[in-house]
Amino acid sequence: MMNDVPESKVESPITANTSENPYEIVKSLLKESVMALQLNEDVYRILEKPIRVLEVSIPVRMDDGSIKSFTGYRSQHSDILGPAKGGIRFHPNVNIDEVKALSMWMSLKSAILGLPFGGGKGGVIVDPRQLSECELENLSRGYIRAITPIIGPEKDIPAPDVNTNPQIMGWMLDEYDRLRGYNVPGFITGKPIIVGGSQGRVEATGRGVVISIAEAAKKLNIPLQGATAAIQGFGNVGSMTAKFLHQLGVKIVAITDIKGGIYNENGIDIPALQQFVSNTKSVVDFPGTNNLESEQLFSLPVDILIPAALENQITTETAPQIQAKILAEAANGPTTPDGDRILNEKGIFVIPDILCNSGGVTVSYFEWVQNNMGYYWKEEEVNAKLEEKMIHAFEDVHKMHQEKQVNMREAAYIVGVGRIAEAYKARGWIKDWSMPFKCKA
Incomplete structure (x- = not known):
C-alpha cells in the first residue's frame, strides 16, 4: 500500500511540543534566512514544504509465521540542484514531521558543501533490536519495494542513518537490483565496499x-x-x-x-x-x-x-x-x-x-560518483577530498558569520538558502528578488 501523506501530524513525543518539532524549527530558520538575504516571499513558499512525501505500509512475515505491518516514510524536499539524497533510519520514534525536517536539512547540507544533490530522508517506525536478522532483512527489502517508484540514482539516493548500516544497504541494493533486473550500484550509498561502497564512508x-x-x-x-x-x-x-x-x-x-x-x-x-x-x-x-x-x-x-x-x-x-x-x-x-x-x-x-555532520553526505557523493564512473579511489584520496570540502564549507559559513554578524547556525542557513534560491532563479522559478518579504518572522 502506498499513499501521499496528508499534512496532519502523527502522534509522537517529538511533535507533541511545537517548540521541539523539528519541522517547525527548520521552517522558522528558513524564513529567517530568506529575510536576512532580503529575498522575496516566493523563496520561502518554495522551500517551506518538501516537494514529495510518501507513506508506505510494509507487511513483514515474522519468524513465528505471523504478519506484522510497519509504517515507513520517504520525504524529498528539493531536487533543484540534483537528485534527492538522504539516509534511512529505523527507530520507534520516527514520525512524518521528523522525516520532513531531516530532508530539508539534507537540502541545506548539500548546498553548503556544493554537492549536486537535493534533500531526501526516509524512516521506518520500528525498534530493530526487537527483530531477528531474518525479520530485519525482510523489513529492509519490503521498504525498498514500497518506495521504489520514487527512488533511483537519478531521482533519490538513500543511505544509512540511525540504526541502519552497510549490511542493510546491501540488502536494499539487492532488492532494488532484483526489481530492475540489472546491477545499479549508484542507487544507494553507504553499502559494503565489495558491491560498490566507498573507502572511508x-x-x-x-x-x-x-x-x-x-x-x-x-x-x-x-x-x-x-x-x-x-x-x-x-x-x-x-x-x-x-x-x-x-x-x-x-x-x-x-x-x-x-x-x-x-x-x-x-x-x-x-x-x-x-x-x-x-x-x-x-x-x-x-x-x-x-x-x-x-x-x-x-x-x-x-x-x-x-x-x-x-x-x-x-x-x-x-x-x-x-x-x-x-x-x-x-x-x-x-x-x-x-x-x-x-x-x-x-x-x-x-x-x-x-x-x-555533513561529512557523511559528502563521501556518499564521492561513492555515487565512483559508481557512475566504475572507477574507485583509495581511502587516502577520499579522505583528502573530504577534508578539502569540509574546510572550504566551514570557511564559507564562517565568512558569512563575520559579514552578517550572525551566529554560525544563522550563517549556515543563509549560505545554504542562498545557493538553493540562486538555482531556482536560474531555472526561472524566481523572477524578482526585490519584492519585500511580507510574512512575519
Missing part, C-alpha cells in the same frame, strides 16, 4: 565532525592537544568522532549512550573502549572509569561538547548547564530554538549540524 561523518572541530579550534585559538571533550552517543558517529579526536590528542573525559555513561577526568582509552563496546554493546562499566548519569554530561567543564545522539537534547533545561567553548552538533537537530538562544547568550561557539 563508514568513518566519514565522524571524520567530518572532527575536521569542523579542528577549524573551530583554530578560530578560537584552542590547542587540540590536551583539550577536553565529552560525547553524547557512541554509535557510528560518536565512536568515530571519539577515535579521531583521540588521535589528535584530545582528552575524551566522558561518553554516554542509551544505557548510561562513563567518566574519567584523565581521559578514556578510546581504542580499548571501542573493543569493549563491540563485546558489551554499551560503554557502561568500562574498566578505569566511573559511571555517569546521562544528564550529568552537559554540566561537565570541558572544552568541546559533542551531541551525537538524536534531536532536542540541548534545551532550556540542559543549555544553562553547558560550560564548553565549542558545541559540535554531530547529531541532526540536537538543539531546540530556546536552547540555542541560551547558548548564544553564553557565547558558546556552535558548529551547526548542517555543517558539522
Whole structure:
C-alpha cells in the first residue's frame, strides 16, 4: 500500500511540543534566512514544504509465521540542484514531521558543501533490536519495494542513518537490483565496499565532525592537544568522532549512550573502549572509569561538547548547564530554538549540524560518483577530498558569520538558502528578488 501523506501530524513525543518539532524549527530558520538575504516571499513558499512525501505500509512475515505491518516514510524536499539524497533510519520514534525536517536539512547540507544533490530522508517506525536478522532483512527489502517508484540514482539516493548500516544497504541494493533486473550500484550509498561502497564512508561523518572541530579550534585559538571533550552517543558517529579526536590528542573525559555513561577526568582509552563496546554493546562499566548519569554530561567543564545522539537534547533545561567553548552538533537537530538562544547568550561557539555532520553526505557523493564512473579511489584520496570540502564549507559559513554578524547556525542557513534560491532563479522559478518579504518572522 502506498499513499501521499496528508499534512496532519502523527502522534509522537517529538511533535507533541511545537517548540521541539523539528519541522517547525527548520521552517522558522528558513524564513529567517530568506529575510536576512532580503529575498522575496516566493523563496520561502518554495522551500517551506518538501516537494514529495510518501507513506508506505510494509507487511513483514515474522519468524513465528505471523504478519506484522510497519509504517515507513520517504520525504524529498528539493531536487533543484540534483537528485534527492538522504539516509534511512529505523527507530520507534520516527514520525512524518521528523522525516520532513531531516530532508530539508539534507537540502541545506548539500548546498553548503556544493554537492549536486537535493534533500531526501526516509524512516521506518520500528525498534530493530526487537527483530531477528531474518525479520530485519525482510523489513529492509519490503521498504525498498514500497518506495521504489520514487527512488533511483537519478531521482533519490538513500543511505544509512540511525540504526541502519552497510549490511542493510546491501540488502536494499539487492532488492532494488532484483526489481530492475540489472546491477545499479549508484542507487544507494553507504553499502559494503565489495558491491560498490566507498573507502572511508563508514568513518566519514565522524571524520567530518572532527575536521569542523579542528577549524573551530583554530578560530578560537584552542590547542587540540590536551583539550577536553565529552560525547553524547557512541554509535557510528560518536565512536568515530571519539577515535579521531583521540588521535589528535584530545582528552575524551566522558561518553554516554542509551544505557548510561562513563567518566574519567584523565581521559578514556578510546581504542580499548571501542573493543569493549563491540563485546558489551554499551560503554557502561568500562574498566578505569566511573559511571555517569546521562544528564550529568552537559554540566561537565570541558572544552568541546559533542551531541551525537538524536534531536532536542540541548534545551532550556540542559543549555544553562553547558560550560564548553565549542558545541559540535554531530547529531541532526540536537538543539531546540530556546536552547540555542541560551547558548548564544553564553557565547558558546556552535558548529551547526548542517555543517558539522555533513561529512557523511559528502563521501556518499564521492561513492555515487565512483559508481557512475566504475572507477574507485583509495581511502587516502577520499579522505583528502573530504577534508578539502569540509574546510572550504566551514570557511564559507564562517565568512558569512563575520559579514552578517550572525551566529554560525544563522550563517549556515543563509549560505545554504542562498545557493538553493540562486538555482531556482536560474531555472526561472524566481523572477524578482526585490519584492519585500511580507510574512512575519
